[in-house]
Amino acid sequence: MLKGNVIIGQSGGPTSVINSSLAGVIDAGSLSPNIEEIYGMQYGIEGFMKEMMFDLSKQSAAVLKGLRSTPSSALGSSRHKVKEEDLPRILEVLKKYNIRYFFLIGGNDTMDTINRVEAYCRDQKYELIGVGIPKTVDNDLFGTDHTPGFPSAARSNILNVMQAGILARDMQKVDKFVIYQTIGRDAGWLAAATALAKREEDDAPHLIYTPEFTFDADKFLTDVDKCIKAFGWVSVVCGEGLKYSDGTPVSASVAKDKFNNIEFGAMGGTSVGINLHRMIADKFGYRGEFQITESLIMSDLVRASGTDLEEAYLCGVEAVKLSNKGETGYMVSIDRMSDEPYMIRFGKVPLNDVASSARPMSEDYFNEEGNFVSREFMEYIRPLVGELPEFVRLEKKMVQSK
Numbered sequence: 001m002l003k004g005n006v007i008i009g010q011s012g013g014p015t016s017v018i019n020s021s022l023a024g025v026i027d028a029g030s031l032s033p034n035i036e037e038i039y040g041m042q043y044g045i046e047g048f049m050k051e052m053m054f055d056l057s058k059q060s061a062a063v064l065k066g067l068r069s070t071p072s073s074a075l076g077s078s079r080h081k082v083k084e085e086d087l088p089r090i091l092e093v094l095k096k097y098n099i100r101y102f103f104l105i106g107g108n109d110t111m112d113t114i115n116r117v118e119a120y121c122r123d124q125k126y127e128l129i130g131v132g133i134p135k136t137v138d139n140d141l142f143g144t145d146h147t148p149g150f151p152s153a154a155r156s157n158i159l160n161v162m163q164a165g166i167l168a169r170d171m172q173k174v175d176k177f178v179i180y181q182t183i184g185r186d187a188g189w190l191a192a193a194t195a196l197a198k199r200e201e202d203d204a205p206h207l208i209y210t211p212e213f214t215f216d217a218d219k220f221l222t223d224v225d226k227c228i229k230a231f232g233w234v235s236v237v238c239g240e241g242l243k244y245s246d247g248t249p250v251s252a253s254v255a256k257d258k259f260n261n262i263e264f265g266a267m268g269g270t271s272v273g274i275n276l277h278r279m280i281a282d283k284f285g286y287r288g289e290f291q292i293t294e295s296l297i298m299s300d301l302v303r304a305s306g307t308d309l310e311e312a313y314l315c316g317v318e319a320v321k322l323s324n325k326g327e328t329g330y331m332v333s334i335d336r337m338s339d340e341p342y343m344i345r346f347g348k349v350p351l352n353d354v355a356s357s358a359r360p361m362s363e364d365y366f367n368e369e370g371n372f373v374s375r376e377f378m379e380y381i382r383p384l385v386g387e388l389p390e391f392v393r394l395e396k397k398m399v400q401s402k
Contacts, residue, residue, distance in 0.1 A: 001034045002127055002326065004100025008056070009041035009048065011106035011113065012079060013137065013295065014072040015149030016156075016304040017312035021105050021133050022074060023067040024316020026056050032324055035101060044078030045104075045113055049089050053097075068313060071299035082113050087120045094121065094128065101129050101323050105316075107136035107147075111331055112355035118329055131319045132331035132351055135312075137298050139189035142357035143349030144333040148312035151384035152304040154193035156297040157182055158385060162197035164291060165204020165235050166391060172233035177224065177280055177288035180205070181273035183297075184239040187360045188212050190297075191239040193381050195373045196388065204235030211241035212360050213370040215250050220276070221283050223371055228286075238272050250275055305386050311344070318346040342383035 008025050010018055022040070029035045040054035041047050054075065067074060082090075094102070104114050111132045118130030134141050137153035161180050168178040182190040188210020197204055206227045209215060227234035242250040251272045273290040280286060311334060318332045330348040337343040365377035 001324070002100050002129065003034050003036065004098045005037040005039060006035050006101040006103065007039045007041060007048065007053070007094070007097070007099045008075075008103040009044045009105070010073040010075045010077050010135075011044045011104055011110040012077060012135070014077060014299050015135055015137055015312075016071045016152040016299055016301045017148050017308050018105055018135050019067040019070045019072070019074045020309050020312040021135065021148060021316040023064060024313040024318075025103055025133070025320055026059070026064055026067075026316075028317040028320035029101075030057070032320055034324060035320075036098075039097065039099070040075045043076040044080060045082060045086075045090070045117075046078040046080035047076065048093060049086060051093060051096075068309065069301065071301035071304075079109075081109070082116055087117065090117055091121060091124060091126060095126065100127060101131075103131055103133060103319055103323075105133040105135045107134075107138065107141060108355055108358060110135075111141075111351050114331075115329070115351040115355050118351070129323045129326065129328040130351070131322050131328065132354065133315050133319045134331055134333070137190065138184050138187055140184075140187040140358045140360065141331075142354050142359045143331065145336040145344065146334060146384060148308060148315055148334075149298070150189060151308035151386075152300065153297045154190055154196075154381065155305050155308075155385040155388075156300040156303045157190055157194050157293070158196045158388065159303055160291070160293060160297070161194040161204050161235070161237060162388070162391070165197060166393075168204065168233055168235055168289070169202070175233070175288050176228055176284075176286035177234045177236065177277075178204070179273045179276050179280075179288065179290040180235070180237045181271060181290070181292045182237065182239055183294065184211065185241045186211055186358050187241075188239040189361060191237050192361060192365065192373045192377055193385070194237045195378060196381060196385060199390075202231045205237040206231065206235050207371045208237045208373060209242055209371060210239045210361065210366075211243065212363075212366070214245045215242045216245075217279060221279060223369075224280055225284070228284075236276060238276060240272055242272050305384060307342075307384060307386060314346065322348060339379050339383060 038056040040056045042052040114130045121128040134147045137149045139150035277290040333347040333349045335347045
């Protein structure tokens with residue numbers, strides 16, 4: 001079997017559980033007869049090219065244990081897009097440190113990086129095993145039932161909408177509406193997940209809009225009006241990537257990142273939430289609120305899903321198992337076996353497929369109007385997020401006039 005050292009990196013946005021995957025690689029790698037030293041890229045592939053690396057083999061037991069319950073990206077992250085001219089330098093560093101096992105934890109762009117590095121090394125006759133470990137709160141990776149990081153971010157959003165909904169319901173004589181914006185450039189998984197906040201018909205959220213559907217401003221305002229007439233107020237959840245029929249972002253964002261993706265954050269101009277707020281205020285004259293969490297939910301360990309933390313760790317372990325069998329050019333996948341009881345198994349999917357494809361939500365996960373989710377989606381999301389709190393409301397026992 002191929003013997004040598006390991007390099008592992010974290011790329012893209014952080015999550016509540018990405019360090020749990022890192023811990024899984026370290027724990028499993030330290031037991032592998034093929035692996036000698038375990039290094040970590042500081043600031044991803046960008047730092048690796050500058051030989052900025054942690055010696056993970058020398059970390060204390062307390063630190064390694066603590067990784068499983070520490071949010072964000074312990075190694076430091078990067079969004080550097082690998083260029084052709086970077087590849088010789090990457091190979092030079094791999095050779096210098098006798099690195100034969102290459103692991104990256106991340107999303108589509110990260111899987112593209114591993115795929116390119118592994119292919120380049122193969123062309124240059126340098127033996128390297130490259131395996132990807134899934135991570136993204138957007139849940140849009142091809143070939144896996146869900147991605148580590150998504151269930152915890154979903155749970156955080158659900159709790160936000162649940163509690164903000166109670167506040168909005170009680171304040172409806174002051175504010176008639178509340179807009180809650182989630183991240184998700186091309187897929188609405190996080191926005192859709194907030195449907196679990198709803199227990200009663202008048203509970204938040206009332207309306208959910210995701211990038212899977214073309215946004216129609218007139219229909220949106222009609223939906224809003226129906227809810228306010230029915231409940232006295234309205235809770236709207238929207239994904240940041242909403243677009244009009246001509247492809248124009250509802251956010252009016254124009255800036256792009258290094259991967260040519262539209263920036264929906266601070267660099268991108270305004271936001272969907274602000275613009276939807278403006279539409280309602282201009283049309284009906286109501287006062288309302290907008291809430292934009294952005295990256296806050298990406299590292300919310302306090303409200304992380306226990307299932308998510310465990311699966312993230314096991315994805316790291318599974319990556320080492322694949323490498324021990326000499327399997328390269330794959331990403332670890334999570335395959336769901338059943339909803340009730342919830343059961344999964346781990347599989348693999350070619351890196352090239354993941355790098356070139358995104359996974360939007362399927363049509364059967366939405367209602368016919370495209371403004372809320374279906375029962376099928378509720379069955380999908382429920383086992384991932386764990387038990388949710390139950391709140392009460394006063395019973396309608398009014399004082400009788402004398």
